[in-house]
Amino acid sequence: MKKIKVGRFLVYVFMIIASFLSLFPFYWMFVMATRSSAAYNSIPPTMTPGTQLVENFQKVLNEIPFFGAMLNTLIVCLVVTLVVLLISSLAGFAFAKFKFPGKNFLFVAILLTMVIPPQLGLIPQYFLVAEFGLLDTLLGAMVIFFLNPLGIFLMRQYISQSVSDELVEAAKLDGCSNFRIFCNIVLPIVLPAFATLGIIVFTATWGEFLWQFTVLRDPDMYTIQVALSSMNTTSNVDFGMLLSGVFWATIPLVIVFLMFNKLFISSITEGSVK
Amino acid sequence: MGFKRGRKYRSEETKDKISAYLYISPFFIIFAIIGLYPAVFSIFLAFQDWNGLGEMEFVGLQNFSVVLQDPVFWKSLYNTIIMGIMGTAPQIIVGIILAFILNQAFLKFRNAFRAMIFLPYITSMVAVALVFGVFFSNNDTALANYTLQLFGMDSVNWKTSEWGAKIAISIMVFWRWIGYNTIIYLAGLQSIPRTFYEAARIDGANVFQQLRYITIPLLKPFIILTVFFSTVGALQLFTEPTVFLGSSAFSRTEAMTVVMYLYRDAFTLQSFGTGSATAVILLAIIVIASVVNTYLTSGVKKRKKGRRI
Incomplete structure (x- = not known):
């Protein structure tokens, strides 16, 4: 019995250390966001919040168009998420409930596109977007993310499990067109799957960097990731300002996560394990 | 009657096929433009000498040997x-x-x-x-x-x-x-x-x-x-x-x-x-x-x- 107690105590110690290491960078980021750069050079290091919260954020606003970049990111993420949900549920419906020549071949082809590393097409994609005049536009920043093979896979799984063939047949006998079946029957049923896929797509798009770093050169068009990274390109960067920017850009997502953390976590297992 | 119903059934099937192809087409159209074409073009470009502005020039495997050396x-x-x-x-x-x-x-x-x-x-x-x-x-x-x-x-x-x-x-x-x-x-x-x-x-x-x-x-x-x-x-x-x-x-x-x-x-x-x-x-x-x-x-x-x- 004593042995079990010691074991359990050690388990708790281990979990507390792990949680501390997970959370510490967030706390430290907050501390730095409230301190002047001088605090950074103090020995021992400052570990408590200071009074520069507002000043540091004002410096951020002078350095980058913070709110514009957040808005740009929000627009990019929302549009990408909606487009992916629409494309995926339509295609998932077709693959789950219709018979047509080439169905299996086309489905496997979609899954195979997942294997292509996104960097393979990077250079031609850049010139393609330039050709259409979409450099430094939000449409250019989002267009390559409309392709989401995982979304089609997930929606096919979900629709074939939760929309019964009888329901589709009955609606057809009542004279429903296929598109009305999709809108009035399939869409309401797949809303939970939309939440899962929506979270996966939204968070992935939020954190995207390489593509936007490549096509966005005008600071007014920056997404928040590009804007934040642009603060770090001078050698004598003000750490208080830098981490203030990171802090305010991170906090909205942390709040959303804390509200829906179970949904977030289940979206990971559904997106990868199923 | 039987004949008529059969025909109607078949046209229903054709309709379903058309719907299905329509529903999967957005992915394939976007994929063709922004996925497949760039991937293929990248492979083509790997055999060209190009600075992004001027003419491309076919150089065979030279790019690969430059990179690999x-x-x-x-x-x-x-x-x-x-x-x-x-x-x-x-x-x-x-x-x-x-x-x-x-x-x-x-x-x-x-x-x-x-x-x-x-x-x-x-x-x-x-x-x-x-x-x-x-x-x-x-x-x-x-x-x-x-x-x-x-x-x-x-x-x-x-x-x-x-x-x-x-x-x-x-x-x-x-x-x-x-x-x-x-x-x-x-x-x-x-x-x-x-x-x-x-x-x-x-x-x-x-x-x-x-x-x-x-x-x-x-x-x-x-x-x-x-x-x-x-x-x-x-x-x-x-x-x-x-x-x-x-x-x-x-x-x-x-x-x-x-x-x-x-x-x-x-x-x-x-x-x-x-x-x-x-x-x-x-x-x-x-x-x-x-x-x-x-x-x-x-x-x-x-x-x-x-x-x-």
Whole structure:
């Protein structure tokens, strides 16, 4: 019995250390966001919040168009998420409930596109977007993310499990067109799957960097990731300002996560394990 | 009547086919333009000499030989592999331990622990690289160096030394992804029936024997999945080193990765031919790594089966 107690105590110690290491960078980021750069050079290091919260954020606003970049990111993420949900549920419906020549071949082809590393097409994609005049536009920043093979896979799984063939047949006998079946029957049923896929797509798009770093050169068009990274390109960067920017850009997502953390976590297992 | 109904039925079938093709067409149209065409064009471009403005000139395999003879390319491949291993391999072990603990019935505050360990995953790679960039800055007063000094060690030039940069980047990759892998292992553990453990306990197996003979074997498909994701992800490493190194990202080689090498060739040196050749080489490396992965994991299965028979 004593042995079990010691074991359990050690388990708790281990979990507390792990949680501390997970959370510490967030706390430290907050501390730095409230301190002047001088605090950074103090020995021992400052570990408590200071009074520069507002000043540091004002410096951020002078350095980058913070709110514009957040808005740009929000627009990019929302549009990408909606487009992916629409494309995926339509295609998932077709693959789950219709018979047509080439169905299996086309489905496997979609899954195979997942294997292509996104960097393979990077250079031609850049010139393609330039050709259409979409450099430094939000449409250019989002267009390559409309392709989401995982979304089609997930929606096919979900629709074939939760929309019964009888329901589709009955609606057809009542004279429903296929598109009305999709809108009035399939869409309401797949809303939970939309939440899962929506979270996966939204968070992935939020954190995207390489593509936007490549096509966005005008600071007014920056997404928040590009804007934040642009603060770090001078050698004598003000750490208080830098981490203030990171802090305010991170906090909205942390709040959303804390509200829906179970949904977030289940979206990971559904997106990868199923 | 019968004839009429038959015809109607057939036209219904045709309608369904048309609907189905219509519904899958958005993906394929977008894929053709922004996925397939660029991929094919990249392969074409790999055989051309092009600065992005003038005429293209066919140069055969010259781009490939330029890249493959460039020591910086090999350095970046080496860096990518080393940081990939250092950043992802420890995640397997730590992730399994964390998931094993999170799956214990006696653990209180389980959801809180799970949420805390998962939280780093929702921060963006740029944010992680910037925070750790300050943590691992070159100054003696940087938190990482201060901690080293507390333990009587020397300061490290995290951004400019060969191993300093790699270790710092591996740590940030580990920190951000450990929660993701833990959640996948946890899903795997929850799929193992509790009765297996009860039976093992009755037979007198201790915790480590349970781990060794029940958990690890049944968790194997999930481990294979995360190894596959980690391998492909690690070979594409770009954001963390680029943002971490900031202004010196493309001028130093301590932490340059293959994708950074590709980006530098194309977008800072305007050598789109060699950039595309690098992209094709990267594709080949990823395909080879995936095949080796699949071969190793299926080979393990076969060997085990053979032994059992």
